[in-house]
Amino acid sequence: MFDALDMGASGLQAQRARMDTIAENILQANTTRNERGEKIPYKRRFVVFAPGRADDTSKPGVHVSEVGLDQSPPLRKYEPGHPDADASGYVSYPNIDPAIEYVNAMEASRAYDANITMMEDTKSMINSSLRIIA
């Protein structure tokens, strides 16, 4: 049953990685340049989960197998005075919908809570089993 605790830990790690990605999406929602200063808007990231632990996928658990890039076209807004506006006055913004990100964040948070509950139950079951011999 100790295995369930390791499984829970892998679940917590995966959901935290998902939450980190969502946080980055929200904070970069208005970023119109990349890290090299080019006029390429930030691309939304998302995590892809796969069964099995990160260090050994044959063991039961979950891990982030990939951080994907959303290839949907950027949102174009007419802002002629903006330094990143193109010749026709449009600025390309990342295609990020805060509502979608908030819903995903809520889902990740609930899943994290569920993992914690499961780990608490595992601990109580292990403790009660140990009390047979005490």
Place this chain on the structure above:
Amino acid sequence: MFERLLNQSSAPVLEKMLQFTAARHNVIAENVINISTPNYRQKDLSLDKFQEMLGERIGQRDGAPLGETSFDDISAELENPQRGILFHDGVNRSMEQLMSDQAKNAMMHNFVVELLKKQYSTMEMSLKDRPG
């Protein structure tokens, strides 16, 4: 002699039940942590089938000589229940169902532990109270 003593009461049945609840806990835990994994098929161990097998063996034990019936070979089979809604990512998740199964399983585990403790303490008491 000691083997027969341990095997004739409800202790072997309770031990088997304890193994089942521990195994089922792992299966439910795996379902919970894979709640967001695309195409993950939920797994479960059927409590009803397990109890049915256990019940049959208890019935066989009633007619057999003391300590002759073994419960060691009874084990629950892993299955993929098709309950719930199949979501667009190929997962038939239901967090409510999982949490309720998990709570029931943990309660069952703790209940079996208490019964087993009682069983062993009764045995211990009878051994201590032996004259001479």
